Amino acid sequence: MSETYARRGTTSDFEAWRTWVRRAEALYALVSARAGETGVGGVDWANRRLAAEERVIDFAAAASIDASQERYLRQSLGVFGGAYYTQMAELGLFTENRHGIQVATRDLGRRAAGLFADAIGPDLAKLLRQKIVDARVSVRDLDRLERIAPSQIQLESEERSFYEAILFAREQSPGQGAASRAATLSLILETARAIEEQPGPEDVRWHLFNPPQAPLPERLEAQRLNWEAYQCQDLMQVASAAMLAWAITIINADGQGQTLADIRAEVVAHLTGHDEDAFAGSWRGLRLSLDPGTFPYQAMWDDLTSARGAPADKAVSAITLMAALHQRLRTRPDLADAAARGLPGRGPARSLRTELDWLESRDTDGVVDRIADYVIDRVVRRHSWVAMQKLRRQRDYTFLFELRDGRLFFLAGYQPVATTPRLAPAIQFLEDIHLLDEDGLTAFGLDALGTSR
Known part of the structure; x- marks a missing residue:
């Protein structure tokens, strides 16, 4: 989305960039909801819109920052600004330009953009771009756009391999944050191997709570x-x-x-x-x-x-x-x-x-x-x-x-609650890139675990 915005020669005005991001996210939520995906920002709103059975869904108001509208998300820059930008910057995919607009980095960011574009093809990329601009989409177009949903990453593809390499810090110098991320993802795979099914966050927490019987590599x-x-x-x-x-x-x-x-x-x-x-x-x-x-x-x-x-x-x-x-x-x-x-x-x-x-x-x-x-x-x-x-x-x-x-x-009662480290999305990412499935480790996951060891 960042590269498409830049190539369209759009103004460097931050408001225009925010509109672009919010419309892209609202559309992505609609596509994901139609495809039965979970864990995507705005999907609850999207499910309500789909349940209304509109022939054409106009999402311009929902993507605005007008508080009087039913917005897909309240955060000013959507889930991208509220959660993912800082993580993607740490991954080396994004940086910020002098206008305050987040832009894809010249190396890893643009490479990721190119691999995604190649994966969905030029016709779908054109349709995606147009629907973001229009802020209107038919159910038929949502079905055509299903290939952009996170579950549609192809098993044997450069795109999938790149995502794995990025997540496991094989495409960048292994700084402290990258090494920590890679080690945690490897430990999630270790948990899946041990319990022989796809783990949930609680499974990971408790599996890692006690020293293992078989010693792990020092880093893990x-x-x-x-x-x-x-x-x-x-x-x-x-x-x-x-x-x-x-x-x-x-x-x-x-x-x-x-x-x-x-x-x-x-x-x-x-x-x-x-x-x-x-x-x-x-x-x-x-x-x-x-x-x-x-x-x-x-x-x-x-x-x-x-x-x-x-x-x-x-x-x-x-x-x-x-x-x-x-x-x-x-x-x-x-x-x-x-x-x-x-x-x-x-x-x-x-x-x-x-x-x-x-x-x-x-x-x-x-x-x-x-x-x-x-x-x-x-x-x-x-x-x-x-x-x-x-x-x-x-x-x-x-x-x-x-x-x-x-x-x-x-004034009010209270119920103790645990904190929520981002294990759930980490597990979902590993499933999306085919390292995990309902039975636990896949062949790709086993290879990734072997490499991390």
Whole structure:
């Protein structure tokens, strides 16, 4: 699209470029929806338009930035500007010119453009260009344009080979970002090989969570360790989020609001009366009582991220999960080193490292008192601080409770959720270039995995 825009001799005005990008994306969404594709920006909007059974779909208004229209996407420069440009720039496919317009690079970018054009042929390229200009398309034309859909990359083609080479950093100097990307894609293929089916993001997360029985090559093991540290980080944030959900429930239990002292007292009362014997001792005693190698991390994860269950009960699970994570890093120097390299240990940001350092700073304290302090200092006050920063800097009101006359009043509930690293689109890309299918590794995938090793 970038090369076509440039060859048409279009103005360097950024508004014209934005219109071109948005119309191209809206059309691509319509083509993809008609072809039954998923994972394409704007496809939900496109499915609604197709369901209306219009003979000719006029998508000019939907591709505009007019907020009064039903737009295919709200982001100013579409999913290209909102997500893919930075990634494509890192791949060496795009750069920015002096007018602020993103342009294909002279080497890899133009090569990619040429391979795509060759793959769809001149007649289809002409039709595609015209429909972007017209911002109108018939269902018949959508069917003709199906060859541009992501699932239509041909198995034996230079285009497919080029995409693989780009993704696995074989077409550029292997900088840190490129090497990391290539290693993660290889680990996804490793996961597919191990489970003998196409993995989902959760499969990848948990397959990479424990050191493999058969050692990986050093480069891949280093990246697997990074993913293990990432998952430990996410487990800690889910556990802390469960504490926040519990605190909000306590606040909501009394329509007159709760003071911080009230919340702390409720935490102490609940944990003191709980039948967990380990809670009667110190934090150090609790973590030493757990085997970090056999602890049911995934079951705890599923429990904490589920909408079912009482927040107070989930908080108990969260406490043992935090202790198990603490012990896991204490007994795994390799994992602790990976966390130290990838996660902040000081400053305003919070991470697995900052929370475990706080817990360890007085790990001979009793579990009940330590957790009561954690809920107040690291969860309730932290939420208020973060929400205030968002209000000041983004004018975004995200408070789940508010302070009135020294008491906290309920505003909204909360459900712990995991983060969403872009594993799903990475897996989809690997399927689109025929390295994965529903049975797992393809012959091309096996070759790619062998090359990466």
